[in-house]
Amino acid sequence: MKDKINHLLAEVEAFSAENTEQLEAFRIKFLSKKGIIPSLFADFKSVPQEDRRETGRLINTLKQAVQQKIIFLKDKLDEQSGMQGSTLDLSLPAETPLGTRHPLSIVRNEIIDIFSRIGFSVSEGPEIEDDFHNFTALNFPEEHPARDMQDTFFIEKDPDLALRTHTSSVQVRVMEKSQPPIRTISPGRVFRNEAISARAHCIFHQVEGLYVDENVSFTDLKQTLFYFARELFGKHTKIRFRPSFFPFTEPSAEMDVSCNICGGKGCNICKYTGWVEILGCGMVDPNVLEACHIDNEKYTGFAFGMGIERITMLKYQVNDLRLFFENDLRFLKQFQAAR
Numbered sequence: 001m002k003d004k005i006n007h008l009l010a011e012v013e014a015f016s017a018e019n020t021e022q023l024e025a026f027r028i029k030f031l032s033k034k035g036i037i038p039s040l041f042a043d044f045k046s047v048p049q050e051d052r053r054e055t056g057r058l059i060n061t062l063k064q065a066v067q068q069k070i071i072f073l074k075d076k077l078d079e080q081s082g083m084q085g086s087t088l089d090l091s092l093p094a095e096t097p098l099g100t101r102h103p104l105s106i107v108r109n110e111i112i113d114i115f116s117r118i119g120f121s122v123s124e125g126p127e128i129e130d131d132f133h134n135f136t137a138l139n140f141p142e143e144h145p146a147r148d149m150q151d152t153f154f155i156e157k158d159p160d161l162a163l164r165t166h167t168s169s170v171q172v173r174v175m176e177k178s179q180p181p182i183r184t185i186s187p188g189r190v191f192r193n194e195a196i197s198a199r200a201h202c203i204f205h206q207v208e209g210l211y212v213d214e215n216v217s218f219t220d221l222k223q224t225l226f227y228f229a230r231e232l233f234g235k236h237t238k239i240r241f242r243p244s245f246f247p248f249t250e251p252s253a254e255m256d257v258s259c260n261i262c263g264g265k266g267c268n269i270c271k272y273t274g275w276v277e278i279l280g281c282g283m284v285d286p287n288v289l290e291a292c293h294i295d296n297e298k299y300t301g302f303a304f305g306m307g308i309e310r311i312t313m314l315k316y317q318v319n320d321l322r323l324f325f326e327n328d329l330r331f332l333k334q335f336q337a338a339r
């Protein structure tokens with residue numbers, strides 16, 4: 001019996017299958033109910049006592065060899081059938097698709113470019129901000145509704161910290177560590193506890209601007225923003241200012257540009273008014289200068305803040321803000337940038 005098993009072991013070792021049918025026949029021959037292995041176990045009963053141990057071990061070795069062979073050949077056949085008929089050419093160099101810039105980055109870079117041409121630097125600040133930089137130094141009264149839980153994401157462990165609700169906080173940081181003349185813009189991410197819709201998101205992007213020097217006037221503000229609007233939307237763009245209120249500027253205004261879609265004639269984008277609002281601005285409140293240790297007798301300044309999403313929507317006629325955050329390639333591929 002031992003000889004017989006050794007022969008069978010050699011047979012298993014040498015076996016190879018060209019197709020799944022041959023492999024299946026091999027399996028049936030050895031492992032099916034009436035196959036070789038069960039019949040060897042049946043014969044085992046008549047093996048004399050002194051040979052039992054070794055014979056038993058041999059039968060088990062044979063069974064394992066058969067099982068391993070089947071697994072090995074099955075993998076091999078699977079692999080071969082996967083390759084057959086496939087048009088894969090593994091020797092081809094890999095395709096390396098070039099990414100495109102995100103539309104919000106394109107517009108942010110364009111805004112930075114426009115302001116850097118007239119001497120503005122770029123500054124940044126932290127996204128987790130303390131109450132002083134986000135609110136107090138910006139002249140928000142204690143009970144101002146913007147401090148309310150509904151608008152602000154507070155950091156649970158420290159009630160003094162929150163996710164910044166606007167990039168105006170960077171103004172404060174810049175003024176704290178430098179003296180006029182200051183001419184800077186601060187692009188960045190901001191956070192507000194708002195329901196997500198086609199027009200609003202809890203995360204969005206702003207660019208803050210700040211100009212502080214001797215004799216800075218509202219005329220400088222107007223001229224700077226007029227230049228900006230024409231560079232961004234085209235040289236026929238008109239601007240207008242409407243009085244508004246922000247705690248950190250006095251006087252404050254909101255700026256509209258003539259609708260870039262209909263050229264001011266009226267369309268559904270501008271709600272048939274010919275104008276679209278793009279930013280808030282004003283003369284820096286003397287209280288803010290004082291909180292940042294800048295002499296408010298000697299210096300004056302202007303500031304402005306705009307939402308990058310809103311401007312991008314106008315520029316590219318995107319009607320749902322959520323598209324900017326969904327990373328759908330069909331949307332993103334439509335935007336190309338020089339840099």
Ligand code: DAH
Pocket residue numbers: 165166167168208209246248249279280281282303304305306
């Ligand atoms: N921080 C304001 C906001 O988030 C935008 C803003 C308005 C910034 C007027 C300014 C400004 O600097 O002068 O809505």
